[in-house]
Amino acid sequence: MKRVLHLGNSHINALVAGNKTISQPSGHFFLPIDGADKTISPMVTNSGINNELLTRINKILPENDTGKLFTSFCFGGNYHNAIGLLVNEEPFDLVVPGFPEAILPNHRVIPISQLMSYFSTKYTAAFQAALAINKQFSVTKSFWIAPPPPIKSEVTIRSKIEKWFTDRYTTEFLVNHAHVRKKLWHVNNLVLKDLCDKNNIDLIATPKSMITEDGFLSEAGMGSDSTHGSYRFGQAVLETIDIKCEMEINA
Amino acid sequence: MTKHPYADLDSYHFWSKSISKITADNVDPVVSAPFTLSQSDKIVTAGSCFAQHLAKRLEESGYNYYVTENLPEILSDLPKNEFGYRTYSARYGNIYTARQLLQLFDRAYGLFIPEQEFWNTKGYFVDPWRPAVEANGYKTLSELRFDRQYHLSSVRKAFEEADLFIFTLGLTEAWIDTRDGAVYPVAPGVIDGAFNPELHKFHNFSVTEVLSDMKTFLDKLWAINKNVKVLLTVSPVPLAATYENKQVMVATTYSKSVLRVVAEELSNQFENVTYFPSYEIITGSFNDGRYFAKNKRDVVEEGVDHVMRVFRKHFLSDAASTPIEKDKPLANKSFSERVTQLECEESLLDLDP
Numbered sequence: 001m002k003r004v005l006h007l008g009n010s011h012i013n014a015l016v017a018g019n020k021t022i023s024q025p026s027g028h029f030f031l032p033i034d035g036a037d038k039t040i041s042p043m044v045t046n047s048g049i050n051n052e053l054l055t056r057i058n059k060i061l062p063e064n065d066t067g068k069l070f071t072s073f074c075f076g077g078n079y080h081n082a083i084g085l086l087v088n089e090e091p092f093d094l095v096v097p098g099f100p101e102a103i104l105p106n107h108r109v110i111p112i113s114q115l116m117s118y119f120s121t122k123y124t125a126a127f128q129a130a131l132a133i134n135k136q137f138s139v140t141k142s143f144w145i146a147p148p149p150p151i152k153s154e155v156t157i158r159s160k161i162e163k164w165f166t167d168r169y170t171t172e173f174l175v176n177h178a179h180v181r182k183k184l185w186h187v188n189n190l191v192l193k194d195l196c197d198k199n200n201i202d203l204i205a206t207p208k209s210m211i212t213e214d215g216f217l218s219e220a221g222m223g224s225d226s227t228h229g230s231y232r233f234g235q236a237v238l239e240t241i242d243i244k245c246e247m248e249i250n251a
Numbered sequence: 252m253t254k255h256p257y258a259d260l261d262s263y264h265f266w267s268k269s270i271s272k273i274t275a276d277n278v279d280p281v282v283s284a285p286f287t288l289s290q291s292d293k294i295v296t297a298g299s300c301f302a303q304h305l306a307k308r309l310e311e312s313g314y315n316y317y318v319t320e321n322l323p324e325i326l327s328d329l330p331k332n333e334f335g336y337r338t339y340s341a342r343y344g345n346i347y348t349a350r351q352l353l354q355l356f357d358r359a360y361g362l363f364i365p366e367q368e369f370w371n372t373k374g375y376f377v378d379p380w381r382p383a384v385e386a387n388g389y390k391t392l393s394e395l396r397f398d399r400q401y402h403l404s405s406v407r408k409a410f411e412e413a414d415l416f417i418f419t420l421g422l423t424e425a426w427i428d429t430r431d432g433a434v435y436p437v438a439p440g441v442i443d444g445a446f447n448p449e450l451h452k453f454h455n456f457s458v459t460e461v462l463s464d465m466k467t468f469l470d471k472l473w474a475i476n477k478n479v480k481v482l483l484t485v486s487p488v489p490l491a492a493t494y495e496n497k498q499v500m501v502a503t504t505y506s507k508s509v510l511r512v513v514a515e516e517l518s519n520q521f522e523n524v525t526y527f528p529s530y531e532i533i534t535g536s537f538n539d540g541r542y543f544a545k546n547k548r549d550v551v552e553e554g555v556d557h558v559m560r561v562f563r564k565h566f567l568s569d570a571a572s573t574p575i576e577k578d579k580p581l582a583n584k585s586f587s588e589r590v591t592q593l594e595c596e597e598s599l600l601d602l603d604p
Contacts, residue, residue: 088324108401114322
């Protein structure tokens with residue numbers, strides 16, 4: 001039997017919800033990490049993994065199960081939304097190879113390498129934690145779950161938007177252009193892919209069933225707010241991980 | 252006894268009174284400043300690497316170091332100097348020669364479009380006219396073009412809105428594109444691009460040429476911003492390498508002499524141009540060479556402190572502002588801290604291949 005230890009911030013909730021819909025025991029174990037929880041932050045320091053975090057991990061893993069251990073991480077799933085969901089004071093666009101949409105007029109074009117540097121910096125601490133955990137628990141294979149793509153419809157976003165975003169606006173907020181949001185998500189994933197490749201982690205791309213033909217989050221994949229995935233999204237991701245674990249176990 | 256013409260001159264006229272009998276720290280080569288800056292005056296900087304000192308210190312002091320091309324707002328979590336932002340008022344990188352400055356102006360106003368639009372020898376696109384600002388290059392030519400448009404609009408804004416333009420003259424040696432006369436900030440092939448002896452010719456500018464370029468630039472600058480004052484300095488940093496068939500120190504003396512003469516000519520000729528003698532402060536024999544690092548080329552913080560102390564005394568109106576000198580005593584600094592950290596493409600010429 002496999003054991004998959006999932007750690008992540010808010011995006012882990014879609015997985016937790018998805019897990020409830022599949023047959024049990026599923027072999028998936030979840031440890032949501034609240035970034036504001038000072039008892040487990042930072043997750044890793046020079047002296048090693050945070051003790052409280054270690055305790056919590058050991059608590060959720062079954063004691064006498066010696067099945068192969070896998071890890072899955074979904075930290076920082078909203079980094080691209082934090083800078084791109086709503087229109088900024090300085091509107092921007094980006095040129096991404098393979099995205100033919102015209103650049104929006106009067107928008108500053110930010111070079112991709114700058115955005116990649118930004119995302120890379122943001123993910124550094126989480127990847128350090130992931131690597132430390134993988135080393136500590138001698139995992140068979142490790143996964144990183146790509147965040148859900150953006151919702152295309154501005155109307156849908158407005159109807160579901162989280163307080164975190166609107167709190168950052170003093171006036172009526174404006175949703176960023178869908179293509180800009182999609183390109184940002186894509187660049188975010190390029191960085192994740194690069195970090196995963198460098199650290200021997202398998203990036204779990206968003207399941208095709210959760211993406212519309214034009215590359216946005218499908219209706220089935222939408223959670224209760226404007227950025228997170230639904231239980232169906234979580235379910236599809238867990239199925240992907242199960243297949244990969246199975247292949248690994250049988251290899 | 253007949254009184255000779257020097258008898259009644261002020262002490263600054265005399266080496267003994269203004270140098271020999273003064274402690275090195277107190278040597279002050281500025282006689283008077285034609286203006287003082289208020290904290291609201293917009294100060295735009297450009298030039299060779301040494302100009303970065305002025306920019307950094309003015310910013311730290313609370314003066315209005317005017318930056319028109321900033322790190323994108325959404326990336327404000329990154330270090331502010333990342334990707335060459337805030338090194339100068341716009342992201343043009345080092346401007347070593349007067350011709351390069353004039354060329355920047357002309358490019359900004361669409362008066363000149365260099366034939367060499369980009370370099371791509373490493374799998375990404377590089378802007379030949381500011382090759383060091385985007386460390387990882389541009390992924391596409393389209394991206395480079397958009398960013399260049401934004402950059403040049405920021406350059407226009409800086410030129411048009413500046414109250415003071417500080418320019419540090421750095422070099423006379425340059426590489427010129429034979430197709431259109433465009434002057435490169437650094438020889439093709441050093442950072443990117445491929446050196447082609449048919450296309451890329453070495454040129455060492457003369458006094459006449461530098462003076463002409465600077466005058467043309469000033470005419471154009473004042474045409475769009477008639478009140479802007481100009482403060483010129485000459486970089487005290489010796490050449491990293493010369494392409495002349497001369498020893499590098501000899502080539503340095505020629506280069507600095509030309510630039511110093513041009514600065515003098517311009518400040519004599521134009522009311523709105525002032526020469527600030529940072530060159531003399533750093534290279535003067537009074538300091539026994541201690542303003543240079545062990546490599547006899549880089550300038551240490553102590554020298555910059557002296558420059559800024561004099562600049563502050565004469566040109567800044569608010570003495571109560573945040574100190575322009577570093578608080579940390581020099582003796583407590585490591586050698587690497589003492590050698591100022593600058594972005595200098597030119598120094599790449601002196602690295603082993």
